[in-house]
Amino acid sequence: MPTDSAADPLARAVAQSASVAEVLIAPGAIAQAGALYRRHFTGPACLIADDASWAAAGPQAEAALNAAGIATRRHILAIPPRPKPTVELADSLRHMLAPGETPVSIGSGVLNDVTKHAAFRLDRPYLCIGTAASMDGYTSAGAPLSEKGFKKTIPCRPARAVLGDLDIIARAPRAMTGWGYGDLAGKVPAGADWIIADALGLEAIDTVAWPLVQGGLRGWLANPAAIAAGDPAAISGLFRGLTLVGLAMELHGSSRPASGADHQIAHLWEMEDLSQGGARVSHGACVAVGCSMTLRLYDWLLAQDLTRLDPSHADRAPDLDAKFAAITAAFGPGEIAARAAEETRAKHIDRAAHRDRIETLRRIWPDLAARLRAQLMPAAEMRAALHAAGAPSDAAEIGVDRAALERTTRNARFLRSRYTVLDLLDETGLLEQAIAAALPPS
Template sequence: MKMNVASFEINDYLNHEFACDCGKVHTTRLEHVRVCEHAKEDILKYLQEHAYKTVYLIEDENTCRVYGEELETYLNANGIDSDHVILDADVVPDEASVFRILVNMKRKYDYILGIGSGTLNDLSKFISYKVSLDYGIAATAPSMDGFASVGAALIIDDLKTTYDCHVPTAIFADLEVLANAPLDMIKAGLGDIVGKYNCLVDWKIAHITNDEYYCQTIVDMVYKSIQEVVAHADGVLTRDKAAVKAITEALIETGMAMGFVGNSRPASGSEHHISHYWEMKFLFAHHKPVFHGTKVGLATPGVLAMWKKLAQDGIDFAACRERIKNFDSAAWEALVKDRFEGAAAGVLALEKKTGKNNIEKALKRIDLIEETWPDIKAVIEQELPQPEEVSAILKSVEAPYCPEQIDIDEAMAKDSVILAKEVRVRYGLLQLLWDLGLLEDYSTVFVDYYRKN
């Protein structure tokens, strides 16, 4: 069976194997998605059909209040036996949270059901994988794209780390609950989706320069999701349910796209790496967390500005080779130790293992970039929107569009461009700029864009 992206609705992607032109067979363990009114009835039906009699609910103080308590009461009244753990409202997905969830498990369960969004989905995914149980998620806000992905993003030893786990078997989203979520969380969902403009190009450039696996069908699937969200953006501020549904389904579909290809390429690129860096710095400073999608959306125009500047200016490849030959690894290590604080050891270990910044490897990549530069330039010019277009979308929903609005000063913004690539082994704009010896210069392009827009 072939994917027909143009005509498929969200459930058309489930319970099938798709032989694709990319050479892979795309499939997902996700078997059930419902974005609807009165979702608790669908949850009960799903549990009953699968003979799940004992369920462990993972929630926090907020999600318990807005949905979890009501849902658990309903399930208990209809024959489902349950226990729950209620985490703090500002829960962090770290070792302490994992331990707390585990020690509150009172018996063997048939199923784990997370109630929440980003952090609670990650924790439910990780725990269920470790104890070899299937899990589902009852979404309470359309705030991020990890619902259907295989990865669980945790903070371990102060370092943001994504663990390969498994996808949920079911995703439930009650439109009444979602539409009444904090407005900043709905805006964050939109921000996460507009970030896909860049990550898809990061992926394509990696394919062009490094022959990395690439699937045009999955790219088309994600682009369709972006277009649906942008078309409904004017309904965000009024909590219009059509807009909320468009965002929710786009977030689920991009998670499914990650599952189809087996990694996060269709949904995460340089804009996500910058967001992860900001998140770590906020943790170090005990700063109130900012929603993931808010940071991703905010980082996207600056990343697009760097791409457009690169295409406009062109590249002196001979000068690039000289710059990279003069890379000062000792100075880099000192900078990592200073900026990454408690996470520095993990960053240095990653570099030792992978050699992202190895000079000889970089020189070979420069050769490939030079050889494929006309194709790279065409992608930048033809497949990326102007950064001002994305800024306009963010402004239209009254989302943050300048780093200072979320307490990121220019120094931290520059650092994020220079250092964000160190937390992932993923080829994209930031690594490409480092290869060319231009990363520090382009950190100024990033900062200047927000100064002017």
């Protein structure tokens, strides 16, 4: 199905991608799996799924591949429990794959991420058959996996080809579509975080990746009720949006276009294996709540006048040793604290630079605030949209109490060297006030 790459941003992004050769999104697309495979892969296929994703798309995928003369083997993970996004699981898949076999992941977030990691370590391309519009990782050049308990985005090649059958995706559980909406919603505050880093001269906005995410974002988020109802056009927009976000990350070379404070907060819960009712809380649900909390911080920040900041705050701010002590207090000794210390060291600035930064903020605040207002939406508006999409918004909805939300928001910035609103609030001495204002009433 040739697409007009000049008019279609997704086709244009695929044309620019060094790794993704084709993204096929259409109703009934699974019937074309054999032809798609023949265009991009050789040899036999190993179909990797779990019980649920196999039921959603496995037999159709297998039949389509077999009909095209492609030999297949099944590797189906038993659930429950839902597979965990760990390097250990990815390694077990890598060892399971036979020489010359092409991995075909049939599923959504975790299955794609572990297959991506296994394929990359084998230096082999893989085919991704997405079964839900639940996250943005199908086309992204990284796998967010835990290794010895520390969650990080490990650089990997994305799928060479991605197939999204909109009939299958529309039948995915409503909650999963809500997760995808939540992951996309996070791009609103993540874009604001990038604007801050750009304005401070820390990380310039990339004019290729930015419009891929932010150009269509308000449109993809505009009709949450239709997404919840499984409306084909709305689901198609959501899946295409998530796919474009993945490509933006690959073209930019990091997850900056898609991930800021919202994801840092979410990653802490994911690293804790946050569970509810015996099931792990999904990435998209954690991001939805992280997004809401970040927007509440922004609501408060935008009501402040940063032209009146006191640069002498830099002289009273915690030094690196004090930050290390806070990290140890937050995470205890061990791998997580050690990694967090490295990330925090990478963005720590000395007192003179800190003073300069506050001076800069005082100077640029009117312009920066205007840019942020144009990017953001009020937290209350986002909360209503998330709920209409079937996604959570309040921490309590994913089983996180007020004290844990407070703790997570305070500690999330230690996880990544990436500069976000959490760093701006910390460096200006406003973080505790902002958190207190953003928390739900006790």
